[in-house]
Amino acid sequence: MNHDAYPDNYIRGILNGVKSIAMVGASPVNVRPSYFAFKYLAQRGYDMIPVNPGHVGKLLLGKPFVASLLDIDRPIDMVEIFRNSSHIMPVVDEALRLSLLPKVIWMQLGARDDDAAAKAEAAGLKVVMNRCPKIEYGRLSSEISWMGVNSRTLSSKRAPLPTQGMRLSLDRTSVGGGETAASDRAAKNKSELS
């Protein structure tokens, strides 16, 4: 997989395929980005599991925190890592020790560890790096367009009718809608500097 530019259908396939998501580094503080993403994904029907050893005993939107991936009592389809690049590898190692392997390792926007990605891919997992699942869901469903964000998708097809209020479907026919090359370049330069 080319981790600099994911085809939309790769991301769409992942977000359509997974049902349970363990979020490592989830925060109970309601202005933190991880809280935003956790709430957004829970509202879209994913079975969300907050993983953060500092908050065991508390609930996040009704879901109990667990200390580690190994403490989760059910199969998890995707591990989303809300940690800096330097903290990725131990989480991937832990995920690969699960008796039932997850299907996907997803590293949050700003996080990238190519060695950890290679290790997960060698074990048959799909990997996404330096992306936010909330943004990608919003982009591919076109919901993010309501904020004037460039979804980089085009479509001449009527989108599926929204369900549960204005929740838009991911199953939207679209083609790639242009580039934001400068920002991709900036992100790459930044990751090379750090």
Add this chain to the structure above:
Amino acid sequence: MTDRLPGFSTLAVHAGAQPDPTTGARVTPIYQTTSFVFNDADHAASLFGLQAFGNIYTRIGNPTNAVLEERVAALEGGTAGLAVASGHAAQVVVLQQLLRPGDEFIAARKLYGGSINQFTHAFKSFGWNVVWADPDDIGSFERAVTPHTKAIFIESIANPGGSITDIEAISAVARKAAVPLIADNTLATPYLIRPIDHGADIVVHSLTKFLAGHGNSIGGIIVDAGTFDWSRDNKYPMLSEPRPEYHGIKLHETFGNFAFAIACRVLGLRDLGPALSPFNAFLILTGIETLPLRMQRHCENAKAIAEYLSGHSAVTSVSYAGLPSDKYNNLARKYSPKGAGAVFTFSLRGGYDAGVNLVSNLKLFSHLANVGDTRSLVIHPASTTHSQLDDAAKVKSGAAPDVVRLSIGIEDKEDLVADLEQALGA
């Protein structure tokens, strides 16, 4: 295998728009409503807390305006856009995110006269201090940088003289100073120049001009390139620090490479209030669909008129970067190879009075204070748009008393030449 990237003309027609999911309407509807119902109390709270994407109130966002925002962001190669009531409003909203009272920004001296006034007088009353630099002397930008500098502002093609700015050279100064480069791309439009490709971090437009293109709607837009690191230091607290307006959210941390556009929306547009009417957004969107075709014709006509004027005995000089003899021709070849735009100036042997006479005698060119219309337009800047500047400032900004500005439309060029011929001879 990555996705195929669509071309500019495809984006001009399609970006941001899709058939309405409920009605199937193919053209973007005009959502002429002030407000939007919430699904339930939690949905309302999520929207107000910026936790969910969605519509609340048309001062903050509107589905018609959102299509326009995404369309222009896509054409500019940016991450997000924010439509506002005018180009002037775009400039206020952008600088409000960047400057505190006592801060400075560096601006190229060659600007639209209205921007010179706004920067010199209105912004001074906010405590935002403009420091002028000469776009023909890159060193003047470097020398203007101080610890209080928060941004650099340029026009890609400068009004009124149609000169071309060396965006990459000024971008290098901005990078070294660790401040964002703001490019007003009104006269070029992204069809001719995409400033983000040359290092701009923020693009602003008066949509009123070539983008809308038909002289029927005032509007402005801000495009976030997604390139600037707002959290490198604490120079931009609107983006990097917890915002008390939103219970302590840090916008850059939360919204990543489109945080600047979000800041402009939720801190600028929300609190200053210059919202664009959805009806204007609709008209502007319709105009943008033909932007590539119109710009080709505008540029072709402009070059023909500039060549005609160059050979006329009543004309002392023509300032059009598309002419091989023009001092900006090399920059035009580099930055604007598809054409040097359609706004330019020329000087009359007869001075101020000849300028006033010319605008009175033209019969197809309209004498008015706008550019970028399908119709050809003419103005004598010294007696109108730049009349509030003193004589020295008029000359420095390219609006000397003998200068006439044209904005060439998409009519038959032979008819435009004939109109100029009779007016210059009268």
